[in-house]
Amino acid sequence: MPLVKEEGGFYDRDPREYELRVGVVFPGPYRASINSLGHQLIYYVSNEVEGVIAERFVSDVPKSVDGSLRLKDLDLMLVSIHYEGQIHTFLRMLQDWGIPASRRRREIPIIAGGPALNNPLPVSEVFDAVVVGDGEEVVPKLLSMIREGASKEEIASLDGIYVRGKRNVRFQRASMEYLPESQILAHFPEGKNPFLLEVSRGCSQGCRFCLLGWTQRPRRDRPLRQIEEQIEIAAELGFEKVYLIASDLLSHPRIADIMKKILDEGLTFSTPSLRADELDDDVLEVLRMAGVRTVTIAPETGSWRVKLAINKPMENRDIIGVAEDLRDSGIRKLKTYFVLGFPFERLDDVKESARLAYELSSVGLEVEASVS
Known part of the structure; x- marks a missing residue:
């Protein structure tokens, strides 16, 4: 290094x-x-x-x-x-x-x-x-x-x-009151690393393949005031970009206000994978204001049968509708995550995923499909 x-x-x-x-x-x-x-x-x-x-x-x-x-x-x-x-x-x-x-x-x-x-x-x-x-x-x-x-x-x-041999261990759920007053800021030739801002911890959606949806349930949201203080610290420390951390980012009830606060402090932001069924007009508007050009969603599969089995039921036509809304908001690239190899999966299920990826690419966005 x-x-x-x-x-x-x-x-x-x-x-x-x-x-x-x-x-x-x-x-x-x-x-x-x-x-x-x-x-x-x-x-x-x-x-x-x-x-x-x-x-x-x-x-x-x-x-x-x-x-x-x-x-x-x-x-x-x-x-x-x-x-x-x-x-x-x-x-x-x-x-x-x-x-x-x-x-x-x-x-x-x-x-x-x-x-x-x-x-x-x-x-x-x-x-x-x-x-x-x-x-x-x-x-x-x-x-x-x-x-x-x-x-x-x-x-x-x-x-x-x-420790080895101990039979009963209680899973620890922190109060989430603690956040450091500083973070590591590294100056690379291509720029600075982002400030890391945890908006919430855990997830209440209950997707059956996801560890955090079960071990960190229910989701815990950080209060808006704590998040705003962290954004102000990021600006004071000289960071230029904030990376928003959450397993279910858009479920935070004040997520649009959080994004606006980042912009008001003169910073930019990036997001993890977003649930397509939670992208509303307020978030789309902030993404447009921020000049975001790439958004990631995780359909996981195009098969309705598999969607029900993994407890992530969202109609393909609704996912395509979200892609169209993103396009209209100025998004140019859509990254998508698919999962293959569920133990109950059939060849027809895989073909449905391929069909969904193809239909998304026809919306007018540059589509990148990742498969795991």
Whole structure:
């Protein structure tokens, strides 16, 4: 990774002044790490614990990103696993660092968390403990206990912590009151990374193939005032773009006002995949005002039979109607996500998806279809 100018982190500290030295590991490259709000939340909340120094480690930087800690200095690693593929990346990182993957064979304890580990049992021989659910309220308690010399049994008794053999672990749902007053701002040759703004967490739609629709249910919306404060912080820190984070963005009751606030602060924004059946006139108008040219939707399938089975029933003609509305609002490109390989899927279902993609391309938009 080329060296870049970075702001917002914790630099030039003396590790000898701290009682607990923590590596906050992102299983992936630097550029991906600064676009992970979960990784940044754990980084900031860890550094707010008295007596703790926490620094970032990624796959393509041979030392701490912050520059003060070395691997051999660490007392503890915290790692966020956002999807299953990052488990393999992290194991490769351990191999490159000469650290045994088995918790029984290494000296440094490693505690993990993240959406991919809501079932922690498959990785229980790798990680010494797993935070099940939201981590921003559990991690400070955990670090304080470790700094104070708590035993393994005392740590295992903490609500939300899974260790091998523990039978009952309560999924943690944070109050969502915490947000850092800063974020990492990196200056790349092509520009700055976006400010990460979590609008809501979870989803109430209940699509049967989606993990977050069940583990993070019901959806929790951040209040408008908190979101507005974050947008103002983004502008003050020198960010130019805001990336809106939510599994079901358009369900937030004030989403159009949030988008307008971003524009009023002189910033631009981008969005994740949007539910086509929630795109209303207010949102379309803000997208037009913002000059957005690309929108992503996820039909998943063109088959009505499969739509009912996965609990995402939206008529194809309605999806095409939404595409026409997007075109009329100035959108030029439509990205679409389809899923193939449902266990009950037939060839006719696949053909229906192909037909829907073709019909969308006839609307007058540039259509990009991604299949997983």
